Amino acid sequence: MRLLVIGTGSIGERHLRVFQQLDRCDAIAFCETHPARRAEIAARYGIPEAFAFPDLDSALAKGAYDLAVVATPAPTHLAIGTRLAELGVHQLMEKPLSLSLDGVEDYARLVAEKGIVVAVGYVHRAHPAVAAIRREIASGRFGKPVNVSISTGQAFAQIRPAYREVYFAKPELGGGAINDMITHMYNVGDWLAGPIRRLVTDAAHQVLEGVTVEDTVHTLTRHENGAMGSYTLNLYQHPNEVLMTVVCERGTLRADYARLRWSWMDEPNGTWHHEPVEVPDRDEIYRVQNAAFLDAVDGSGEVLCSLDDAIRTLHVNLASHRSATEAGWQDIPS
Numbered sequence: 001m002r003l004l005v006i007g008t009g010s011i012g013e014r015h016l017r018v019f020q021q022l023d024r025c026d027a028i029a030f031c032e033t034h035p036a037r038r039a040e041i042a043a044r045y046g047i048p049e050a051f052a053f054p055d056l057d058s059a060l061a062k063g064a065y066d067l068a069v070v071a072t073p074a075p076t077h078l079a080i081g082t083r084l085a086e087l088g089v090h091q092l093m094e095k096p097l098s099l100s101l102d103g104v105e106d107y108a109r110l111v112a113e114k115g116i117v118v119a120v121g122y123v124h125r126a127h128p129a130v131a132a133i134r135r136e137i138a139s140g141r142f143g144k145p146v147n148v149s150i151s152t153g154q155a156f157a158q159i160r161p162a163y164r165e166v167y168f169a170k171p172e173l174g175g176g177a178i179n180d181m182i183t184h185m186y187n188v189g190d191w192l193a194g195p196i197r198r199l200v201t202d203a204a205h206q207v208l209e210g211v212t213v214e215d216t217v218h219t220l221t222r223h224e225n226g227a228m229g230s231y232t233l234n235l236y237q238h239p240n241e242v243l244m245t246v247v248c249e250r251g252t253l254r255a256d257y258a259r260l261r262w263s264w265m266d267e268p269n270g271t272w273h274h275e276p277v278e279v280p281d282r283d284e285i286y287r288v289q290n291a292a293f294l295d296a297v298d299g300s301g302e303v304l305c306s307l308d309d310a311i312r313t314l315h316v317n318l319a320s321h322r323s324a325t326e327a328g329w330q331d332i333p334s
């Protein structure tokens with residue numbers, strides 16, 4: 001399998017490294033428009049000059065690929081994805097799928113016609129604590145989800161010191177906490193409790209220096225099955241935490257990243273049962289996600305986040321923005 005990574009900024013570099021670690025591709029090439037960054041990545045990962053391209057045109061002119069990673073800023077995703085789909089190239093597309101619905105239907109139709117695999121990089125589905133509570137919910141043991149709370153925060157300025165210079169600072173490039181961050185949680189909420197059908201969002205810039213995009217988001221949701229949800233995120237609290245609690249008819253499940261565990265309780269005022277998970281490094285969840293993509297391409301498995309799932313999350317992102325600017329509850333089409 002020949003892989004092309006498009007865009008080797010922060011996440012494209014991680015994907016390139018992870019695919020090297022997985023060692024399931026025969027060749028890895030990349031294209032990166034920024035010359036210094038291109039040279040840096042080629043040197044760091046031992047990619048020959050002939051496989052390090054300045055843009056997609058030259059990469060496609062000089063080689064044929066079975067798989068691609070689209071790791072450029074969001075407004076470019078669909079145009080690049082459409083071009084690759086026309087060539088029958090399977091794709092791991094970074095999130096969010098896009099910033100509007102323009103071109104989404106055509107892209108989805110083309111992907112179906114060409115029969116290619118598309119995975120979208122909503123990588124929290126690959127976290128073992130999330131996968132465990134999803135598995136428990138799907139088993140039916142706890143009954144259906146009725147209440148979802150997802151609370152997350154991190155010291156973003158320390159985790160991504162370049163945040164002022166990259167797409168994050170610009171809404172038109174997919175910046176801000178809705179398109180960049182809480183979208184992951186909306187996607188997980190959809191996976192755990194089913195599609196979100198209504199929401200109301202309050203969002204604002206509170207703390208992060210040098211940008212004006214929202215760094216704080218609070219959203220209430222109603223899911224298709226009637227479950228109620230609340231999602232909160234800030235990008236400045238000191239602890240780096242993700243806490244997800246799903247209250248089901250006959251028990252409560254919790255994923256806790258900071259404590260590396262998932263937990264369950266199945267009696268009122270009972271005791272928590274804690275189950276440890278292992279996440280040896282920050283690449284781990286990407287290894288799980290990207291291996292699932294390769295399994296889907298070779299027919300031995302399924303992607304973690306399908307194109308349909310990512311399109312639902314795009315509708316949620318758009319509704320969340322509408323609510324934050326226009327106020328009030330927003331409906332999300334089914």
Ligand SMILES: NC(=O)c1ccc[n+]([C@@H]2O[C@H](COP(=O)([O-])OP(=O)(O)OC[C@H]3O[C@@H](n4cnc5c(N)ncnc54)[C@H](O)[C@@H]3O)[C@@H](O)[C@H]2O)c1
Nearest residue numbers: 007008009010011031032033034071072074094095121166
């Ligand atoms: N799933 C995740 O965990 C995760 C994490 C970070 C970013 N992302 C997503 O990945 C995308 C990229 O984010 P990032 O943080 O890597 O951004 P970044 O700005 O660090 O990197 C983007 C890179 O793409 C290059 N580039 C831009 N247009 C190009 C083109 N047409 N052809 C080739 N190269 C091009 C830029 O020079 C840059 O190096 C965004 O959509 C973002 O939301 C996902």
